[in-house]
Amino acid sequence: MTGSQTPPSFQLAYVPGVTPTKWVRIWHERLPDVPLTLVQVSAAEACGVLRDGGADAGFVRLPVDGADLSAIPLYAETTVVVVPKDHVVAAVDEVSAEELADEIVLHPLDDTLGWERPPGLPAKDRPATTADAVELVAAGVGLLIVPQSLARLYHRKDLTYRTLSDAPESRVALSWPQEKTTDLVEDFIGIVRGRTVNSTRGRAPAADRQPKKAKRPEGDGARRKPAGGKPAAGKAGRAGKPGSGRGGKPGKGGQGSKGGKPRRRS
Missing domain, CATH: 3.40.190.10 (Periplasmic binding protein-like II)
Structure with a gap:
C-alpha cells in the first residue's frame, strides 16, 4: 500500500427507530479488516446524507426521494x-x-x-x-x-x-446512491438479505474457501463384511460342493442324494 492510498472503510447511516446492531455484528465477523462507522441522521436528512457522500448506505424510511437512490424495502412497522x-x-x-x-x-x-x-x-x-x-x-x-x-x-x-x-404504516429500506454501488455496498446488501458467507462476492474467510477432501474410493480389499463378521448361512449353502445339502456337506445315500457316489464311466 502506498502513502496515497487510504484503507477501506464503510459508513452506515440510520434513522431514529432503526436498530442496525445485528447487521453491524455480522459485518465485523465477515470483514474484520474493514471498519464500519454508524451515522445517525433524521428521517428528513437521510437521502441528502447519502447523496452528499456522508454515508455509503443507510437505513431510511420510504419513500426515497429521487430516482438516483436505490432502495431495498425491508419491513413495515405497526x-x-x-x-x-x-x-x-x-x-x-x-x-x-x-x-x-x-x-x-x-x-x-x-x-x-x-x-x-x-x-x-x-x-x-x-x-x-x-x-x-x-x-x-x-x-x-x-x-x-x-x-x-x-x-x-x-x-x-x-x-x-x-x-x-x-x-x-412506515416502511424501512436499505438505500444507497445508485452510481456508487461499490463492492462494500454489495457486501452489506448480502448481509441484510441474509446471504451466507460463501455467497457474498468472494469475501469468505480463507478457512471456508479450502476445497473439500475427496472421498477415498473403496478397493477390492475394502469390501464390507456382513454384520457379525461371518458369511450368511444361505450364501454358504450355495457355495458348497456338488451334491451337498443345505449345510454345504456332501450328502449321504438315502437322503439328500439319489445314488450316492457317481458311477465311473468306462
Whole structure:
C-alpha cells in the first residue's frame, strides 16, 4: 500500500427507530479488516446524507426521494398512538382512527407516516420533532401517532402506547446512491438479505474457501463384511460342493442324494 492510498472503510447511516446492531455484528465477523462507522441522521436528512457522500448506505424510511437512490424495502412497522397511562385509550389493546376524532393529535414536523393530517383535532402549533411531541403528550397537551419503534425509542414511564388499526404504516429500506454501488455496498446488501458467507462476492474467510477432501474410493480389499463378521448361512449353502445339502456337506445315500457316489464311466 502506498502513502496515497487510504484503507477501506464503510459508513452506515440510520434513522431514529432503526436498530442496525445485528447487521453491524455480522459485518465485523465477515470483514474484520474493514471498519464500519454508524451515522445517525433524521428521517428528513437521510437521502441528502447519502447523496452528499456522508454515508455509503443507510437505513431510511420510504419513500426515497429521487430516482438516483436505490432502495431495498425491508419491513413495515405497526403504527401506534402514544397516550398517558391514565388515558381512556390505555384501557384497550387497539383503537381506530375514528375513536380519536375528539382528541387533540399532535403532528410533528418530522412526521414519518406521510399523511397530510392525522386523525383527531389539530393542535395549535406543530412540534418541531417527535421527541418534542412526546414531551407534550406527557404534559397532557395531546396524543401522538408514530411507528412503534419510535414509541419505544422515546419511552417514558408515565406514557404507554396502543395499536392504531387503520393508519398508514412506515416502511424501512436499505438505500444507497445508485452510481456508487461499490463492492462494500454489495457486501452489506448480502448481509441484510441474509446471504451466507460463501455467497457474498468472494469475501469468505480463507478457512471456508479450502476445497473439500475427496472421498477415498473403496478397493477390492475394502469390501464390507456382513454384520457379525461371518458369511450368511444361505450364501454358504450355495457355495458348497456338488451334491451337498443345505449345510454345504456332501450328502449321504438315502437322503439328500439319489445314488450316492457317481458311477465311473468306462
